[in-house]
Amino acid sequence: MKQAYLILLFIGLLSVSGCKNPSITLSIADFGAKPDSRENASIYAQRLIARLQEVENNNHVTVTFPKGVYHFYEDSAFVREYYISNHDQDNPKKVGFALENLNNITIDGQGSEFIFHDRMVPFSLLNSKNISLKNFSIDFEVPALRQLNVLEVNKEKDELIAEIYPGGNYRIENGRLIFVGETYEIAPVASMSFREDKRLTYLRRDLSFNPESVTEQSPNILSIKGWYQVNETSTGERFVLRSYYRPTPGIFISECLDTFIENVTVHYAEGMGLLAQMSENITLDGFNVSLRGDDDLRYFTTQADATHFSACKGVIISKNGLYEAMADDAINVHGTYLRITKRVDDHTIQARYMHPQAWGFKWAEEGDQVQFVESERMELVDNSNNTVTSIIAIDKPTEFGAKEFEITFSEPLPMEISEEGKFGIENLTWTPEVTFSDNVVRNNRARGALFSTPKRVVCENNLFDHTHGTAILLCGDCNGWFETGACKEVIIRNNHFVNALTANYQFTNAVISIYPEIPNLEDQEKYFHSGIVIEDNTFEMFDSPILYAKSTDGLIFRNNSVIRNNEFEPFHWNKHMFFFEKVNNISIEGNQFENGFDKDNDVRVELSDEKSVILSDN
Known part of the structure; x- marks a missing residue:
């Protein structure tokens, strides 16, 4: 009996072993x-x-x-x-x-x-x-990006002497600098300005590169004349030259x-x-x-x-x-709105990708949940949640490479949805939860972190160090970028912000900017973002604006610490620590302000009832 048991055990072990993926x-x-x-x-x-x-x-x-x-x-x-x-x-x-x-x-x-x-x-x-x-x-x-290391500045001659780095792989044609790749050429049209310590230069954003002439003094040493940046430049500055091609x-x-x-x-x-x-x-x-x-x-x-x-x-x-040191954000999470181009019948519409850099890939599958938004007010259309029953490309044989689709839904469409207005459609199924934690974001152009998803977002324990624009942006735009969508639960906690916002970019109204693009904000009746908690963060600031929020219902700013420094001169048009437009259920509580807090000067509320903002910091 014992021998039979051992044989069966051995066979069983072989069977289990055989089930494992080799x-x-x-x-x-x-x-x-x-x-x-x-x-x-x-x-x-x-x-x-x-x-x-x-x-x-x-x-x-x-x-x-x-x-x-x-x-x-x-x-x-x-x-x-x-x-x-x-x-x-x-x-x-x-x-x-x-x-x-x-x-x-x-x-x-x-x-x-x-x-x-x-x-x-x-x-x-x-x-x-x-x-x-x-x-x-x-x-x-x-690389297709290069930089100019400024060696001399001669303002009387309107001239810079600069070394191009990495060296070689360029030519000059009719006074114009051209980068030479192994099979391509690029004439740079823009530049980013960096200090010697690799931080972007204060107040120098998106500079065009259009000098009157570029000549070569010796290999990799260039004379640049008639560029409008000469009078603003000092020895040691770096200009990263680029196109906008990606x-x-x-x-x-x-x-x-x-x-x-x-x-x-x-x-x-x-x-x-x-x-x-x-x-x-x-x-x-x-x-x-x-x-x-x-x-x-x-x-x-x-x-x-x-x-x-x-x-x-x-x-x-x-x-x-x-x-x-990147030329844009550290992270951007979003979906893509399609613009409604035709109402075919009560269950079917045609819609298209609108942005020239976002098209050609699958947008939805059968069974996906969607909702519709009126673009001018960025308001959800009532009772517009629906389910895709079919989606076919109408400008290509398949969705591969397509810009426009015909989409059929399980339920009747609201009567107002048609090509007569401006309506977008958002895919709710393809939206993620996000955790962005224990990262360092520093010395980059534009913005730090962008989140546009209705699912839970946790942004914690990060260092945002000298982002040139806003450190964190919650956006949503069915008019230009066509990037969805409304945030419903965002937790921003235990982050350290050091001198963000040293230049102005799009959507950069404060260190944390909640800025959906809404052309007709005054007529908006429903709020776009909601459920935002900003807590236990440290803000090291040289300027005023900490938090801007637009079209937001439910925002808590609590137990944060604000420390002031003098690294740069304050410059921002927004002179308020807190600036709110079209908001409701806003709470500011339990924060520490090194230079004190004056609600009359530090808080501005527009298009909202003053009672929509509750202040316990005085």
């Missing part, structure tokens, strides 16, 4: 790649991914890279047609790693540097599940489930550092968009946002990251 480990070296060789690693990425496509989905594959530097060139790279939210929709795109229709893959760089050449998407993840990227950095050999993010994620990115750094990308669209559950842990350390001679990272999440759902977690 794990496979591959090395890029198995496919011929050698670190530190400068040979074209795109060839070996092609071989690797061909092998991954052969692996059964229930196997987990870990791909390792012997630590070193790997170079990826357009030649032998993947060629793809991608439509990427909030980027320029030019095609085709060259791709270093096209991870498509794959499951259970980990790419472990083991501390390697991946250097890309020309204009590429380093990593794309499409229609995949449980993909992990970790332990590597992304950079480009020749063709390629560093990492592109589309229609994926359960994506994990750990200890990955993007040093440069000619677009976002990371762009995710129509994907569910994304975790960034130690994902950075940053310089190569304090001694890095570059002053810039990405051409646009560090991270951007468009029409995602599930949970987005971004923690332990460093985001610096």
Whole structure:
């Protein structure tokens, strides 16, 4: 009997063992790649991914890279047609790693540097599940952004002498500076001004670059004459020269489930550092968009946002990251409004993507929940929640590359919804919860963190250090950017804000700006945002505006500390610590103000009953 029992136990153990998903480990070296060789690693990425496509989905594959530097060139790279939210929709795109229709893959760089050449998407993840990227950095050999290091200023001659960095890869044609990539050329039209300490220069936002002439004094040393910035400039200042073109993010994620990115750094990308669209559950842990350390001679990272999440759902977690020196925000989470172009019948409308950098990708699926908004007042249409029963592209064979759709709903549409007015449609299913925690955001243009989702948002334990504009923005806009939507539960706590708002940008009315774009605010009857708590934060301020809120019902500002300093001269048009327009149920309580609090001067309320703001700080 005992022997039979042991035999049965052994068979059972074998059975249990056989149910486990086998794990496979591959090395890029198995496919011929050698670190530190400068040979074209795109060839070996092609071989690797061909092998991954052969692996059964229930196997987990870990791909390792012997630590070193790997170079990826357009030649032998993947060629793809991608439509990427909030980027320029030019095609085709060259791709270093096209991870498509794959499951259970980990790419472990083991501390390697991946250097890309020309204009590429380093990593794309499409229609995949449980993909992990970790332990590597992304950079480009020749960036499309460059900087001028000012060596001399001669105001009498209206001339700057400056060194271009990184050096080389430029030419001058008819007095005009042109950057030369490996297969492209760009004439810069704008610049960002940085101090020597890598902070953006006080009050110098979005400068045009239009000098009368550029000449070369010696290799990489340029004479720049007739530029309106000469009289405002000092030796040691850096001007990061750029276009507004954004063709390629560093990492592109589309229609994926359960994506994990750990200890990955993007040093440069000619677009976002990371762009995710129509994907569910994304975790960034130690994902950075940053310089190569304090001694890095570059002053810039990405051409646009560090991270951007468009029409995602599930949970987005971004923690332990460093985001610096980018030309836009650290994080932006939103959906995309479609504009109603035709009411077909009581169940069917036609609608289109409106922004020139946001179209071509899937907008909804059958069963998705939606709601409608009147654009001028940014008010929800009564009883407009509905369910998509079908959605088809009407300008393309499929949603791929489409701008306009015909959408049918389960319930009758409210009678007022038609092309006669301005109405947008918002997909509520593809909206995520967000946790943004323990990150550092510093020395970047525009804004720090943007959240536009009705699901729970927690923004905590972050350092916002010298963001050039607003540190945190809650927006919503069905008129220009067409980025949804209304926030319903936002917790902003235990953050440290250091001298944000050293220049004016769009939507930057205070350090924390709750600013939906509402052309007709006076006639609005319903509030847009709600359920916002700002507590236990520290604000180090040189100027007045701490909090601005528009069209908000339910906001608590409590137990915060406000400390004053003299790093810069106050300049902002908003002279009030708290400025509210069209608000209700606002509470300011239990805060500590180093220079005191005077409700008559420090609080301004417009288009609202004074009783809508409750003050216990006096």
